[in-house]
Amino acid sequence: MRYSHWLRITAFSIAGVIIAGCSFYAARQWSNDPVVQAELPPGPQSDAEVTPLPTPSSGDGIDTSRAGWGLAYLAADKELPRFDQRINGIAVGPTSSHASAGLCEQGAAQWVSAAAANGTPLAVNPDWLPNGAVTGDAKAVRCGAAIVHTEAAFEIPPAPDLASRVQSGESWFDLQHGGQIFIYRDHVAAPGFESSIASERWEPGNINRLPAAIGRPVLRSEFGESAVVVWDAERGMQTVVRGFDVELTDLVALAEELTK
């Protein structure tokens, strides 16, 4: 009798613990359910869900709080015409290219460290970099005894709290969102740069009194690809500063720094 009494209490207790445990688990699952958490709608899952948005005018607001917000603007930019053209005497466009200076026999070019270009006109050693930029890959090409090309990459990592701040309504444009910069310097016979920047975004410019072709970014002077191509005819030297999600003024400042 006494034995069955304790057995019954134990069974009831176990059932109670199971009920509490199941309730605990169910409550946590419910709290994690995407439907319950659907404060931020999911971004596009395929191209079919992206509706191109035309470039807004400077006064229009851009809602950057939606997941994948950039895709709609890039989709609209893709539809703009791209053709080869000359800007300030510099060829730019999808099949444009510089005219080779013929300094290298086929197969004679060799990668060397970027330091090998120090002291030459093609050196890439800017005294100034955009805020947050870190140096990435940098190298040079040697042909015989001459340095004929240099290139360098710089990366800007995003702020660690970018996602939460953008999702809570702060504008992507006001935050450190990350980006990358490439610099290419060459001895060439005539200037030119192959680029997929939309033709209407190219305009003539002037960098340290040298002619330049400036490709503006897609949105607000920083979203998407942009480029500055500078031609120094006297030295037969071309400098390209190319950015993705970088302020155009920063690219211009780097181009000025390199060609001064």
Add this chain to the structure above:
Amino acid sequence: MKIRLVIWMYALAAAVGVASGTLTAPPAHATSTHDVYVNPGASTNALTCGWHDACESPYNWGNALDWGNDPYTYYNVYWRSWGIVASGSGTMAYGYPYDASSTICYGVGVSLYDTSWGFHGSVVYLHTGLSGSPPTIYVQGNWSGAFTSDGPMGATVASEKDSTCPWKGAHLHQYSTASGWWANTNVYPNAVNPQTGYDLSSIGNWQNRTNWIE
């Protein structure tokens, strides 16, 4: 009377369970680590040069591998990745293709963005011509790992843009940007060490990876 007491006790147990479960659940905007593992994009599983900067003596280390693509048969270059996120599933990141050609060598790049359009570096396929309509990559992720394959992003070129491009013949030179990325040195050897037989879609055979908290 006893049955009513038992029912009340069970109801109390359930209430305690629900309350503690709700209170201890992660907040709605809980952050979690997003890991993207990018696999080789080659059409052939022949590794022709292990980790290097330029595959030339003295073979300095770099986060690039050379794959035996050619311009005739095994020419396509694909995006392949595995995505892992602690909670949720679906598109965890976007890969946006761009022409990564320098002034001297052809290249295809894919910039990796989180869903808030934070930039997390790029993957570059050098000596590759950009496809006419390269797809935007909707990088899939979930807790156990989701595989994404798309493309072709481009094709291995038969000749280079300019004679100043140091290029000794057709191949795919694949690397990621340096900052915040790792190289899979456990699987792939240092230069030169050509090897073959890799499963290019296996999560263990990732080439470069990165992660972020979102």
